Amino acid sequence: MLKGVFFGVALTLALALLGAYLVVEGGLIPANADASPGRLETWLAHTSLDATLRRDAPKGQNPLAPTEMNLALGVPLFAQHCVVCHGSSKGAASPSPIAKGLYPKPPQLASDGVEDDPEGFSFWKIKHGIRLTGMPSFANTLSDRQIWTLALFLKHMDKLPPAVQQMWQHIH
């Protein structure tokens, strides 16, 4: 009796695995980028990212104070590494060709920003990237100080001091 149950469970598992393999091999999982992610995919991605951030993102304050100097330092960093995907101060009004073609789409941060997020969350995303999206890890490219500078800029993007706002508006 127990043997029969065991055999049944093993057979069901084997068939489920074979079915999953055939679905992937048969090209039934879409591989194209010219589409929008469905609800299940979005839920899976967001839930796993949120859980990872709660566990791994730095909890403390940004070590850099929101001085005009520190905010100004964020503008050229953002221009060099981020504008191509996350847009200029014009936001959603002028996404780049790369931004238009990515799956999932990068938020145009001047319109759809992350000012409400803890700075540690932005730090983690910039440092480690977001798996299976266009968001790269900058761990090998930028220092922790540069990443905190970017996190600070993102936090204050909608309320920059006038001189920094002017610099930001000159970036295309």
Ligand code: HEC
């Ligand atoms: C090649 C394109 C690309 C580049 C370059 C890029 N990102 Fe991203 N980024 C993305 C994509 C795509 C997402 C959305 C990922 C998702 O849906 O989870 C994203 C997400 C983010 C998020 C989370 C946004 C949110 O609403 O939660 C932040 C913050 C971010 N990027 C910051 C940056 C910064 C800062 C830079 C430059 C140092 C940068 N990114 C460079 C593509 C890019």
